[in-house]
Amino acid sequence: MSLAKTRLQEERKLWRKDHPFGFFAKPEKSADGSLDLTNWRAGIPGRKDTIWEEGIYPITINFPNDYPSKPPKVKFPENFYHPNVYPSGTVCLSILNEEQDWRPAITIKDIVLGVQELLSDPNPDSPAQEPAWKAFAKDKELYTRKVKEQAKRYQNYNA
Amino acid sequence: MEVDDTPDMLDISVPRYLPMSQETLKTFSAMVSAREDNLGRIDSILRSIKQDIDKYVEFIIGENMFENIGYTRDFMIVNLQSLERILISKYELENWKAIAFEIRNNLNQQIPEDPATLSNLQQYHDANDETLNEFIRRRVDEMKNSPEKDKNIREYVNKNDLYQLLKNMAFVIEKPTDPLPEEQDDDDVAMAGGVISLKDPMSLHTFKEPVKSKKCDHVFEKSVIEEYLRNEIKTCPVAGCEGRLAKFDLRSDDLMLLRVKVFEAKQQADDFEIETI
Ligand SMILES: [Zn+2]
Numbered sequence: 552m553s554l555a556k557t558r559l560q561e562e563r564k565l566w567r568k569d570h571p572f573g574f575f576a577k578p579e580k581s582a583d584g585s586l587d588l589t590n591w592r593a594g595i596p597g598r599k600d601t602i603w604e605e606g607i608y609p610i611t612i613n614f615p616n617d618y619p620s621k622p623p624k625v626k627f628p629e630n631f632y633h634p635n636v637y638p639s640g641t642v643c644l645s646i647l648n649e650e651q652d653w654r655p656a657i658t659i660k661d662i663v664l665g666v667q668e669l670l671s672d673p674n675p676d677s678p679a680q681e682p683a684w685k686a687f688a689k690d691k692e693l694y695t696r697k698v699k700e701q702a703k704r705y706q707n708y709n710a
Numbered sequence: 711m712e713v714d715d716t717p718d719m720l721d722i723s724v725p726r727y728l729p730m731s732q733e734t735l736k737t738f739s740a741m742v743s744a745r746e747d748n749l750g751r752i753d754s755i756l757r758s759i760k761q762d763i764d765k766y767v768e769f770i771i772g773e774n775m776f777e778n779i780g781y782t783r784d785f786m787i788v789n790l791q792s793l794e795r796i797l798i799s800k801y802e803l804e805n806w807k808a809i810a811f812e813i814r815n816n817l818n819q820q821i822p823e824d825p826a827t828l829s830n831l832q833q834y835h836d837a838n839d840e841t842l843n844e845f846i847r848r849r850v851d852e853m854k855n856s857p858e859k860d861k862n863i864r865e866y867v868n869k870n871d872l873y874q875l876l877k878n879m880a881f882v883i884e885k886p887t888d889p890l891p892e893e894q895d896d897d898d899v900a901m902a903g904g905v906i907s908l909k910d911p912m913s914l915h916t917f918k919e920p921v922k923s924k925k926c927d928h929v930f931e932k933s934v935i936e937e938y939l940r941n942e943i944k945t946c947p948v949a950g951c952e953g954r955l956a957k958f959d960l961r962s963d964d965l966m967l968l969r970v971k972v973f974e975a976k977q978q979a980d981d982f983e984i985e986t987i
Contacts, residue, residue: 554913554934561914619912619947620938646949655938655947656911 555618559588601671606705619655634673634684643679742810782880886973920966926953
């Protein structure tokens with residue numbers, strides 16, 4: 552069996568045994584009902600006492616064949632409102648970038664915690680979309696309102 | 711340097727080292743090879759100590775004697791003292807070997823390129839103002855009287871894997887997932903909730919053949935890290951570690967292997983107890 556497969560099976564076992572509070576993450580089911588370990592769905596709760604706190608935000612995590620040598624691709628839904636999320640939903644985060652801080656020892660738990668941190672703590676140096684980045688830089692009031700509106704939409708997202 | 715032991719001044723095809731004392735050179739070569747033999751002997755003693763430790767561990771695990779830690783401590787203390795003495799000899803012999811290498815290099819450099827002839831004998835004479843004997847004596851004295859000597863020996867012994875295994879085996883047999891006392895404040899040791907991880911950080915499987923990076927002390931499963939590195943130099947797979955690793959930076963981590971063996975044996979013993987209650 553490939554390293555990617557065995558590693559993802561272990562990731563699943565570890566996650567089921569123990570994972571951070573309020574999060575969920577699980578492999579998708581294939582058409583035939585079996586588990587597709589290379590595609591996961593996860594929910595990221597916004598941090599308490601931030602404008603993100605009311606939502607649980609959905610992401611998909613797609614693992615390449617040469618995972619964990621190469622990082623997985625993490626996506627929010629299209630047009631997700633955040634300065635570091637591309638219009639396609641792809642997350643711009645250094646630990647998910649092979650050229651930057653990705654390392655094979657980074658686990659799914661590390662990734663979802665990293666994405667949670669990015670939500671309420673955007674990186675002003677890597678803009679990925681116009682609307683949220685502009686508002687975040689120049690109009691905090693608009694930014695806050697938009698984020699809170701979005702949080703309401705994702706209030707009831709769960710497994 | 712005197713040239714009175716020159717055999718026949720009229721013979722143009724004299725050996726290149728002619729102005730050196732041939733006797734000194736012979737004695738020197740004999741000393742070097744005798745010491746190299748000793749190094750070989752020491753390595754075989756070290757291998758047999760490793761075998762003794764392995765047998766001892768097998769016995770402890772087989773007999774489920776994890777509680778009788780005093781026994782292990784005695785085994786450790788006796789063997790640690792002799793191991794230390796052996797390692798000090800090894801250190802001195804290795805130093806000697808390095809000096810011998812230096813002397814050989816030095817010899818080759820000091821001898822002029824051209825073969826010795828009657829007309830350039832003076833050039834030979836001038837090329838070497840320190841006799842071989844003096845040179846050897848100076849280097850050996852430097853080694854013996856170095857102010858750093860004790861510190862270097864300490865470091866050498868401490869860095870030895872077998873020494874570390876023997877020194878820490880009692881602790882690890884007692885507490886297989888606890889960080890060693892000297893590691894407890896070390897951020898580079900893979901820990902989760904205060905315990906040492908017994909899993910390869912890439913496959914997340916429990917170690918079978920753990921290897922440690924000389925560059926950063928991170929531990930990996932041999933087959934997994936070798937597959938990752940292939941024949942390249944890559945950044946350490948652990949997040950935040952800037953160590954640059956190649957295959958030859960890895961050496962087997964016997965202490966980690968001991969942790970895994972003891973941990974699994976203890977777990978089995980616990981499971982057995984639960985079943986029989
Ligand atoms: Zn490292």
